[in-house]
Amino acid sequence: xxxxxxxxxxxxxxxxxxxxxxxxxxxxxxxxxxxxLTLVDLALGLENGTISLFDPVTGEVFVEAAPxxxxxxxILGRLRPGExxxxxxxxxxxxMVVPDIAEEPLFLNRTGTxxxxxxxxxxxxxxPLQDGRAVLGVLTADRPYRSGPTQLGRDVRFLTLVADLVAxxxxxxxxxxxxxxxxxxxxxxxxSAERFxxxxxxxxxxxxxxxxxxxxxxxxxxxxxxxxSGTGKELIARAVHDASPRAERPFVTVNCxxxxxxxxxxxxFGHEKGSFxxxxxxxxxxxxxxDGGTLFLDEVAELSLAAQAKxxxxxxxxxxxxxxxxxxxxxxxxxxxxxxxxxEEMVRQGAxxxxxxxxxxxxxxxxxxxxxxxxxxxxLASHFLRVLNEExxxxxxxxxxxxxxxxxxxxxxxxxxxxxxxxxxxxVTDADVLEPVHLxxxxxxxxxxLLERAAPPLxxxxxxxxxxxxxxxxxxxPLLVAGAPREVDDRExxxxxxxxxxxxxxxxxxxxGMTVRQLGxxxxxxxxxxxxx
Ligand SMILES: Nc1ncnc2c1ncn2[C@@H]1O[C@H](COP(=O)(O)OP(=O)(O)OP(=O)(O)O)[C@@H](O)[C@H]1O
Ligand SMILES: [Mg+2]
Numbered sequence: 001x002x003x004x005x006x007x008x009x010x011x012x013x014x015x016x017x018x019x020x021x022x023x024x025x026x027x028x029x030x031x032x033x034x035x036x037l038t039l040v041d042l043a044l045g046l047e048n049g050t051i052s053l054f055d056p057v058t059g060e061v062f063v064e065a066a067p068x069x070x071x072x073x074x075i076l077g078r079l080r081p082g083e084x085x086x087x088x089x090x091x092x093x094x095x096m097v098v099p100d101i102a103e104e105p106l107f108l109n110r111t112g113t114x115x116x117x118x119x120x121x122x123x124x125x126x127x128p129l130q131d132g133r134a135v136l137g138v139l140t141a142d143r144p145y146r147s148g149p150t151q152l153g154r155d156v157r158f159l160t161l162v163a164d165l166v167a168x169x170x171x172x173x174x175x176x177x178x179x180x181x182x183x184x185x186x187x188x189x190x191x192s193a194e195r196f197x198x199x200x201x202x203x204x205x206x207x208x209x210x211x212x213x214x215x216x217x218x219x220x221x222x223x224x225x226x227x228x229s230g231t232g233k234e235l236i237a238r239a240v241h242d243a244s245p246r247a248e249r250p251f252v253t254v255n256c257x258x259x260x261x262x263x264x265x266x267x268x269f270g271h272e273k274g275s276f277x278x279x280x281x282x283x284x285x286x287x288x289x290x291d292g293g294t295l296f297l298d299e300v301a302e303l304s305l306a307a308q309a310k311x312x313x314x315x316x317x318x319x320x321x322x323x324x325x326x327x328x329x330x331x332x333x334x335x336x337x338x339x340x341x342x343x344e345e346m347v348r349q350g351a352x353x354x355x356x357x358x359x360x361x362x363x364x365x366x367x368x369x370x371x372x373x374x375x376x377x378x379x380l381a382s383h384f385l386r387v388l389n390e391e392x393x394x395x396x397x398x399x400x401x402x403x404x405x406x407x408x409x410x411x412x413x414x415x416x417x418x419x420x421x422x423x424x425x426x427x428v429t430d431a432d433v434l435e436p437v438h439l440x441x442x443x444x445x446x447x448x449x450l451l452e453r454a455a456p457p458l459x460x461x462x463x464x465x466x467x468x469x470x471x472x473x474x475x476x477x478p479l480l481v482a483g484a485p486r487e488v489d490d491r492e493x494x495x496x497x498x499x500x501x502x503x504x505x506x507x508x509x510x511x512x513g514m515t516v517r518q519l520g521x522x523x524x525x526x527x528x529x530x531x532x533x
């Protein structure tokens with residue numbers, strides 16, 4: 001949701017976030033560009049926005065989107081490179097600011113947009129859509145003449161960021177349609193789940209996400225996967241790699257929350273022999289391991305500010321030095337990052353660097369929560385049940401009633417929680433036919449769904465009473481062990497340390513040899529209830 005009152009920096013950030021969402025979600029370029037320009041106007045008051053693209057067939061720059069311009073005017077806006085202001089920006093690849101349009105000889109007003117410059121003098125800003133050295137088009141907007149130079153300077157910087165996002169989107173559509181000159185009739189790429197064999201589900205929101213993944217996979221653009229915990233971001237990161245031309249090269253994961261601060265630099269960039277105590281051998285870091293392939297920066301928002309500063313250059317230039325080394329290493333790595341945190345809020349609070357945020361979120365892909373794609377639940381349930389039956393030598397089946405209950409659950413822990421719920425059922429319940437009553441959330445006396453305990457109390461949006469009295473269902477803690485042994489060990493280790501340390505997080509973090517942030521991450525992830533003494 002766009003904030004309409006607030007500081008300019010906040011508005012810019014909010015608008016950029018919304019624009020990157022619009023550009024990545026929409027399959028229709030013209031609509032995406034129209035929304036982008038509307039957002040630019042709403043947030044910053046930059047009016048009469050236009051996005052023009054180069055047409056290699058006619059050799060002209062044409063207006064692709066201009067929400068405030070009638071279509072018949074838009075069609076007139078075709079210029080040769082170098083002609084008029086837009087043609088000049090296109091030919092030079094340089095931004096242009098015109099404080100008073102009426103005074104500018106290059107100004108042609110071929111579209112007739114500005115009919116009343118005497119009463120309503122305007123200042124004009126235009127920036128190129130740059131893809132490396134190539135210029136793909138031009139983005140322009142204007143505002144009332146009285147705007148001072150500081151304001152216009154900020155407009156150029158902001159519009160350049162918007163133009164970068166737009167250029168990535170244009171390039172992606174060129175990649176899939178090299179023979180098409182204009183974007184407006186680009187057909188949607190055939191979706192979706194069939195192209196990604198490990199990913200189960202065919203709901204419209206998931207298909208949209210996968211379609212976008214299919215597009216971006218072809219480029220080297222950095223992708224930021226957003227979405228709640230357990231929605232499948234890690235799975236999708238892998239899918240980006242597998243669908244890319246880099247599929248045969250390494251896919252390397254770094255869990256930014258799991259690596260202790262002191263080791264992070266050496267983990268990412270490697271170290272030379274003897275560079276610090278304990279560095280008996282030279283070590284190749286994850287960036288180098290991923291050379292030619294993909295580096296997945298999981299839980300990227302958990303990085304400390306110091307770590308973010310170290311990462312920035314490598315993300316920007318794909319260059320770094322090993323710890324204790326002098327030689328600059330250059331790698332060819334495609335970056336995918338993921339987070340379930342509100343990064344915009346973190347940027348606002350100074351917990352995440354704005355520059356790194358922009359570098360990482362070139363293409364933001366939102367993985368929708370499970371409750372927004374309930375059509376996937378029956379498919380996922382039957383998929384997990386098949387796998388779990390095999391693992392546990394069982395033949396359990398879900399009744400239609402049980403599937404119905406699963407389909408209505410809120411699944412605050414998303415797909416991971418669904419899997420854990422089913423695993424618990426398969427391991428704990430002797431019955432081969434699993435009915436609603438076997439589900440922990442359906443037992444009398446409130447929720448016994450352990451995974452929901454730390455979440456808001458309502459488990460079912462539409463409650464369904466149990467159809468008959470339940471079997472005495474064992475519901476105590478250790479049953480969770482069946483879920484994910486490694487996670488449970490870690491959870492218990494963290495919980496026990498907190499208990500030993502009187503629930504003082506700083507103390508427990510020291511005892512565990514991790515930072516308070518890393519501990520906090522685990523507390524949230526495992527839903528550990530913090531007791532107050
Ligand atoms: N569409 C899907 N099809 C099959 N399995 C899925 C799907 N989505 C998620 N999963 C499974 O659900 C579990 C959680 O997914 P994943 O680890 O990718 O979540 P995440 O978004 O990275 O969560 P977090 O933010 O907590 O790290 C994994 O076991 C994953 O394999
Ligand atoms: Mg994850």
